[in-house]
Every structure is written in structure tokens, then in C-alpha cells.
């Protein structure tokens with residue numbers, strides 16, 4: 041019979057017990073160490089790993105209280121929590137056994153033991169130890185994967201009234217199981233908020249799975265979300281787990297939910313309603329427990345009114361709604377975000393000591409940022425890469441196509457920059473002031489006021 045690759049330590053003051061234990065265990069376990077003095081325990085534990093320890097209850101001649109055994113047991117468990125220890129006593133005292141188990145002993149054998157019973161007890165303790173180690177390994181792999189999938193937690197920057205309200209909402213709802221709908225234009229930070237909700241929820245040690253519903257084709261939708269069985273369709277060469285199953289116990293982030301066709305909406309609704317899915321080509325229902333966070337830049341109420349979005353699905357996903365304002369509506373966050381991205385990119389591109397001039401910050405704050413924070417982020421990244429000087433000026437941010445066509449003048453002031461930006465937008469929109477205003481994120485009155493100020497005539 042093949043020996044189990046385990047190291048067993050037997051501690052007893054009786055040499056006969058040690059001798060017999062060695063003979064009984066040797067045929068089954070690869071490595072047996074015997075020791076007559078419990079005082080050696082710490083030394084032995086410091087220098088070796090033992091899968092199982094057999095520990096006698098009494099050491100002083102005539103002692104029967106088991107106190108010494110319990111003392112050494114505590115010592116072992118304190119030193120190596122999770123260590124498998126089997127207590128041995130000649131007296132079969134149940135009370136002592138219970139006490140030892142409470143302290144953390146794995147099991148108990150009564151001397152004189154039956155050989156098979158001793159082997160079986162050691163074997164069971166060894167197996168238990170192995171499975172615990174496997175569980176720990178899987179746990180650590182899982183948490184590593186979770187971190188990888190969740191990405192590093194980035195700080196949401198903002199001090200505007202609008203952002204403060206959003207921080208309060210995140211804190212209020214993150215810990216609940218409520219489904220959340222995040223609304224906002226492109227680049228306003230919807231995914232960031234979704235991740236923050238997950239990271240602050242009790243599910244934060246489980247996965248955050250994102251599905252970009254805007255980019256999934258109709259025929260791959262079901263397989264992507266619910267998985268498939270091997271052979272379910274031509275390309276299904278093996279079983280595949282869908283996003284719902286992957287997100288089980290965690291959070292499923294359904295991005296661009298406004299882009300789903302009605303048939304896909306129906307399938308999604310069924311899965312959310314019943315909290316179970318059926319893999320394509322399968323016939324068994326698989327329960328899934330995931331918290332749903334959805335996001336869109338569409339106006340879902342309008343889509344519902346137009347018959348393009350199911351009202352019942354909207355009610356399933358919008359228990360709480362979070363509205364992210366455009367960047368132009370939270371102007372006071374712009375300098376903060378600009379400084380934040382400057383830090384990030386100066387580090388990334390190893391350009392230390394870069395600063396943004398007051399004029400440039402004012403310019404950035406007055407810009408409309410149709411692409412919102414993502415656009416600002418890219419503008420700063422670009423400026424950092426291109427910077428020749430250590431102080432970034434408004435001209436460093438003029439690499440934008442709207443104003444780049446004729447190239448920026450060598451030296452400009454803020455008003456010139458704004459004038460040029462408006463002119464370019466009007467030219468680009470073939471003189472349509474409303475369209476130019478919209479592109480710049482300005483109201484019609486504001487654009488006319490600015491045109492008047494700069495003497496722009498059309």
C-alpha cells in the first residue's frame with residue numbers, strides 16, 4: 041500500500057506508547073517523529089512542519105487531570121492555529137475530550153487504542169488539514185482574481201454639490217441589495233460609481249463583472265450572459281460559463297443597458313426576475329445571486345414612452361437611480377480633477393515638477409468638455425506628454441481638433457482661446473449657432489453673449 045506523504049509527530053512520556061505508535065503508523069504515513077518530552081514542542085514546531093500531532097494528556101507520573109496536555113495543546117494552537125492535534129489519554133475522560141476540542145484539538149483517542157482506529161483518526165485529521173489548505177489556496181487565488189477583475193480602486197474626485205450628493209447616495213445604498221441604475225453622459229464616471237458601490241458593499245470580496253451590452257450582438261447575447269453547453273451551436277466546442285454565473289455572489293454591471301433590443305430585454309428580465317438562468321443548449325435552471333447595477337447614457341423614460349424599452353425591466357433595475365451630471369455642470373470639480381490627472385500622468389510619464397498655470401486652470405474650467413471627465417483626462421495626459429515647459433499653459437491644452445485646424449497662436453490669453461474655440465465651433469457647424477452652442481455645452485444665450493463680447497459676427 042502506498043504511504044500517505046505526511047509527517048506525524050507523536051508526543052508521550054511513555055517509551056512503549058511511542059514505540060507502538062511508530063510501528064502502527066509507519067506502514068501508512070511517510071514520516072513519523074516521536075518525542076518523549078513536551079518541552080521540546082516549540083523547538084520541533086520551529087524547525088519542522090507536522091501534518092498531524094498526537095499529544096498525550098498527562099506527563100508527570102501518576103497525573104490524570106489532563107491539565108498538562110491541555111496546556112501544551114493551547115501552546116501548539118497559539119503557535120500554529122489550524123494545526124491538527126489528536127489528544128491521547130488512558131482514561132477516556134469525556135469532559136477532558138470536550139475541553140480539548142474546544143481549545144482546538146481535531147480529535148481524541150483513548151489508550152490502549154485499536155490500531156485501525158488510530159490509523160483512521162490520524163488519516164482523517166490529515167485529510168482535513170489537506171482540504172483546509174486547499175480551501176485557503178483557492179480563497180487566496182479567488183481574492184487575487186477578484187482584485188484583478190475589479191481593478192485597483194480609484195478615488196472618485198469631486199467636491200461640487202452634485203458630487204457630494206452622489207457620495208452620500210453611494211454610502212447610503214452600497215450596503216443594501218437594491219438594484220441601481222446609473223444615468224449620465226459618456227465619460228461622466230458611471231463605471232467608476234458602479235465599482236465604488238461594489239467595493240463598499242458586503243459583496244466586495246467577490247467579483248465585479250462588467251458586461252458591455254452595447255457591444256454584444258443579438259446572437260451572442262444569450263451565450264455571453266447565460267453561458268452555453270458544448271454542442272449547443274456550431275461554435276460551442278465546450279461548456280461556457282456566462283456572466284451571470286461568473287458574477288454569482290458578486291455584482292453584475294450591465295453597461296449601456298439602453299442599447300438592448302426588445303427580445304434581449306425580455307431574456308434579461310426573466311433572469312433578473314427569477315434569479316436563475318439556463319445555459320444555451322441546457323435544460324437545468326441554475327440559481328444565480330448577483331446584485332445588478334446598470335448604466336446608460338440614454339433617457340430610459342423616453343425609450344419606454346417610445347415603446348423601445350420595457351417598463352417592467354426599468355422598474356426591476358431602477359430601485360435607486362444615481363444621476364451623474366456633465367462635467368460642465370460641476371465646474372468647481374475641474375481644477376481638482378485636472379490636478380489629480382496631472383499627478384497621475386506626471387508619475388506615469390516620469391515628468392516630475394509639472395504644474396498647471398492659473399490661466400490654464402481657468403481655461404480648463406471654462407471649457408465645455410462634451411466628452412466629460414474622460415475628455416479632460418485625455419487632454420491632461422496629452423499635455424503632460426507634449427509638455428516642454430514645467431508650467432502648463434492654456435496653449436498646452438489646445439491640441440483638440442476643434443481648435444487645432446489652423447494651429448494655435450504662439451501666445452494667447454484666455455479670452456483669445458475662448459474666442460477661437462467659439463469661432464471654430466461655429467465654422468464647424470456651418471454657422472448654426474444652436475449646434476455650436478450645443479457642442480460646446482453652452483446655452484444659446486451664453487453663446488450669443490460671448491459672441492457679442494468677442495465681436496464674433498455671423
Ligand SMILES: Nc1ncnc2c1ncn2[C@@H]1O[C@H](COP(=O)(O)OP(=O)(O)OP(=O)(O)O)[C@@H](O)[C@H]1O
Pocket residue numbers: 194195196197198224225226227228229230231232233295337377413414417
Ligand atoms: N469623479 C472622478 N474622479 C476621477 N476620475 C474619474 C471620475 N469620473 C470619471 N473618472 C475617470 O474618467 C474616465 C471615464 O469614467 P467612466 O468609464 O467611469 O465613465 P462612464 O460614464 O462609465 O463612461 P461611458 O459612458 O463612456 O462608458 C475613467 O478613466 C475614470 O477613471
